[in-house]
Amino acid sequence: MSLHIxxxxxxxxxxxxxxxxAYRHELATLLALTxxxxxxxxxxxxxxxxxxxxxxxxxxxxxxxxRRCLREGLLALRFxxxxxxxxxxxxxxxxxxxxxxxxxxxxxxxxxxDTILNAPPPxxxxxLRHAPSGRGGPSRTKAAHDAGSRLAL
Numbered sequence: 001m002s003l004h005i006x007x008x009x010x011x012x013x014x015x016x017x018x019x020x021x022a023y024r025h026e027l028a029t030l031l032a033l034t035x036x037x038x039x040x041x042x043x044x045x046x047x048x049x050x051x052x053x054x055x056x057x058x059x060x061x062x063x064x065x066x067r068r069c070l071r072e073g074l075l076a077l078r079f080x081x082x083x084x085x086x087x088x089x090x091x092x093x094x095x096x097x098x099x100x101x102x103x104x105x106x107x108x109x110x111x112x113x114d115t116i117l118n119a120p121p122p123x124x125x126x127x128l129r130h131a132p133s134g135r136g137g138p139s140r141t142k143a144a145h146d147a148g149s150r151l152a153l
Contacts (some may be wrong), residue, residue: 007042008053011079015057018071031089034074035132042083050079051109051117069118073107076117081132085111088131092124 021033035150042050054075058068073089082089087109094104106124109143120126 002116003042003044007045007050007079010073011053011057014075014078015071016053018074022070029075031130031132034078036078036081038133040084042079043081045083047080047083047085047111047116049075050083054079054117063137069107070119073109076109077132080111086131087111088129089127090120091128091130092120092126094121095123095125132145 018030018034022030025033054072057075058072076090077087088111089107089109090106091107094106097104106120107118108115108120
């Protein structure tokens with residue numbers, strides 16, 4: 001089976017599994033469940049192609065309508081890792097959104113310092129970043145703690 005066919009089938013399947021997993025699990029468990037294996041079966045696929053296909057797979061969300069960026073981010077993180085990239089999934093909240101009674105959150109994906117999926121709005125303050133392991137080691141999740149990421153809630 002060709003590389004592209006395997007990629008498309010796997011992406012289609014995972015795009016259906018992620019909403020079911022998100023329904024039952026908190027974020028830490030969801031990140032662990034979607035963590036890619038240490039292999040790179042999609043080595044050679046362009047990052048732009050992977051992002052385009054992820055957006056296409058998530059274009060009609062039946063589930064996770066209010067969390068489209070999370071679904072896309074988890075899928076992109078998984079498949080970019082499996083293509084040999086070192087993606088970073090960042091989470092943020094809109095400055096001052098907690099005061100309104102409804103926290104506005106967002107996540108986006110970066111590769112080599114460039115945002116390649118779901119660029120954050122300017123008022124977004126990063127609160128968490130997650131990097132999956134690349135070679136079977138533990139994933140790294142840490143809270144953003146630099147001086148510029150203090151929340152004014």
